[in-house]
Amino acid sequence: MRARLPLVIVTLASLGAAFVLLPVVALFVRAPWSRLAGALSGVGASTALRLSIEVSLAATAISVAVGVPLAWVLARGEFPGRSLLRAAVVLPIVLPPVVGGVGLLVALGRSGVVGRWLHDALGIQLTFTTAGAVVATTFVSMPLVVLATEAGLRGLDLRYERAAAAMGGSPWYVFRRVTLPMVAPQLAAGAVLTWARALGEFGATITFAGNLAGRTQTMPLAVFEARQIDPGGAIVLSLILVVVSVSVLVALGGRLTGLR
Amino acid sequence: MRKTVAIATLLVAAGCSGTSRSGSAASSALTVFAASSLTAAFERIGSDFAAANPGITVTFNFGSSTDLASQIQSEGTADVFASASGTAMDAVASDPGVADRTDFATNRLVIVTPPDDPAGISSIADLAKPGVQLVLAAKGVPVGDYARQALTSAGLLSAAMQNVVSNEDDDASVVAKITSGEADAGIVYASDVATAGNTVRSVTIPTAVNVVASYPIAVVAGSPQTEAAMSFLNEVIGVTGQATLKDSGFGPAA
Numbered sequence: 001m002r003a004r005l006p007l008v009i010v011t012l013a014s015l016g017a018a019f020v021l022l023p024v025v026a027l028f029v030r031a032p033w034s035r036l037a038g039a040l041s042g043v044g045a046s047t048a049l050r051l052s053i054e055v056s057l058a059a060t061a062i063s064v065a066v067g068v069p070l071a072w073v074l075a076r077g078e079f080p081g082r083s084l085l086r087a088a089v090v091l092p093i094v095l096p097p098v099v100g101g102v103g104l105l106v107a108l109g110r111s112g113v114v115g116r117w118l119h120d121a122l123g124i125q126l127t128f129t130t131a132g133a134v135v136a137t138t139f140v141s142m143p144l145v146v147l148a149t150e151a152g153l154r155g156l157d158l159r160y161e162r163a164a165a166a167m168g169g170s171p172w173y174v175f176r177r178v179t180l181p182m183v184a185p186q187l188a189a190g191a192v193l194t195w196a197r198a199l200g201e202f203g204a205t206i207t208f209a210g211n212l213a214g215r216t217q218t219m220p221l222a223v224f225e226a227r228q229i230d231p232g233g234a235i236v237l238s239l240i241l242v243v244v245s246v247s248v249l250v251a252l253g254g255r256l257t258g259l260r
Numbered sequence: 261m262r263k264t265v266a267i268a269t270l271l272v273a274a275g276c277s278g279t280s281r282s283g284s285a286a287s288s289a290l291t292v293f294a295a296s297s298l299t300a301a302f303e304r305i306g307s308d309f310a311a312a313n314p315g316i317t318v319t320f321n322f323g324s325s326t327d328l329a330s331q332i333q334s335e336g337t338a339d340v341f342a343s344a345s346g347t348a349m350d351a352v353a354s355d356p357g358v359a360d361r362t363d364f365a366t367n368r369l370v371i372v373t374p375p376d377d378p379a380g381i382s383s384i385a386d387l388a389k390p391g392v393q394l395v396l397a398a399k400g401v402p403v404g405d406y407a408r409q410a411l412t413s414a415g416l417l418s419a420a421m422q423n424v425v426s427n428e429d430d431d432a433s434v435v436a437k438i439t440s441g442e443a444d445a446g447i448v449y450a451s452d453v454a455t456a457g458n459t460v461r462s463v464t465i466p467t468a469v470n471v472v473a474s475y476p477i478a479v480v481a482g483s484p485q486t487e488a489a490m491s492f493l494n495e496v497i498g499v500t501g502q503a504t505l506k507d508s509g510f511g512p513a514a
Contacts, residue, residue: 105440105442106440109440109441109442110441110442111374111440111441111442127425127442128393128425128426128442128443206429210395210425210426210427210428210437210442211398211426211427211428211429212424212425212426212427213427215425216426217427224429225398225399225400225427225429227327227330228324228326228327228398228399228400228401228429229398229399229400231330
């Protein structure tokens with residue numbers, strides 16, 4: 001028999017759960033079920049959903065590609081300013097995304113510090129493009145995979161890596177064949193969180209990349225625009241986003257967050 | 261622990277008093293919902309009003325008129341509503357209702373470009389030139405609808421829509437895309453140019469195709485302080501209020 005949970009904890013936990021669930025339930029209650037199909041086509045849901053999935057997957061891929069090495073450097077590297085670097089890497093989690101968007105604008109915008117050079121020398125403009133939406137989304141969501149992977153790396157037993165190195169494995173070989181497989185669960189959990197955050201990204205994207213259907217208008221931006229014209233459509237779009245996010249998190253979550 | 265609880269209680273209390281509608285007789289707190297294009301003008305009018313009426317504190321909620329209208333309908337916390345469009349005011353007039361509705365200002369559309377004018381925009385026709393990066397407010401936002409109307413009157417709508425790179429939530433966001441130098445041109449209100457000063461360059465849209473937006477103001481039905489609401493409304497349509505609006509780029513009511 002399981003021990004009974006203290007009533008106080010159960011009550012507070014119920015409050016917490018109700019607080020999170022209420023807005024989602026309300027979306028279902030207020031959804032214009034009778035004209036679902038019309039609302040769906042009217043607000044361009046499929047275009048926005050496809051773009052959202054593309055942008056969030058691209059952002060996740062980039063985040064893993066550069067975020068995992070970054071986590072490794074933070075966990076294993078010994079250099080001055082390491083804690084400062086970690087704080088900087090985590091910053092996008094704390095910053096309002098719109099601030100991130102403004103930062104990206106003055107850095108990578110057409111007349112930004114680096115963007116000016118990209119634009120004038122290479123003819124590359126990120127603002128108002130899908131690539132720009134990916135950049136903004138990556139900026140906001142990458143810290144999650146970095147943090148999760150770094151925590152995983154710190155928890156590893158270093159003897160396996162030392163043994164592999166002692167037997168002649170090159171650092172790159174040890175990283176690929178010993179370190180990465182051992183940190184895989186945390187890395188995967190971090191990647192799922194990064195993807196989930198990327199799917200919901202709004203502020204940095206609209207500030208940096210703008211809002212144009214088929215190019216930069218991801219689901220959250222479509223919800224934002226639909227509110228003006230068709231509040232019912234905004235609810236339908238929100239529901240789709242809820243259903244997609246919950247399905248993926250439920251399907252992967254238990255297995256990948258290590259809390260099975 | 262005890263300290264945390266005390267702070268939390270304070271925060272809750274502060275939050276409650278902020279949204280409370282039951283102002284005491286001695287001092288009343290007036291909540292004015294106003295279109296974001298009115299921000300600069302209404303903040304000045306508000307401080308003039310506060311100076312003349314020490315018993316009344318005015319709190320503004322600026323936003324897109326459509327958003328404000330739906331907030332009034334769902335929350336009902338506004339005493340006065342000043343809208344950038346008749347449509348948004350009509351919505352509030354039908355639910356929960358308004359009193360003393362009157363038009364108090366007009367606003368015209370202008371084209372804005374970055375000061376260095378990267379795309380060479382000298383007329384509304386230039387907005388349809390291939391490659392111009394044009395930013396408008398979204399459909400459903402009054403200034404976005406007006407901009408599309410003006411482009412339609414000028415016979416440029418389909419060509420100009422090819423150039424649209426972003427549909428922004430309001431006029432201020434359009435201006436931000438121009439001042440940051442990211443877009444080549446945008447269409448906003450004359451009042452936005454008065455606010456933005458020399459961070460943007462403006463190009464007039466001829467009267468024949470321009471859209472003149474009429475701004476209605478009214479006391480929202482159910483306001484517990486109609487008297488204070490009326491005196492604020494009078495401040496807006498009075499001599500000082502009208503002078504402030506003129507300084508901010510608005511025209512007189514049509």
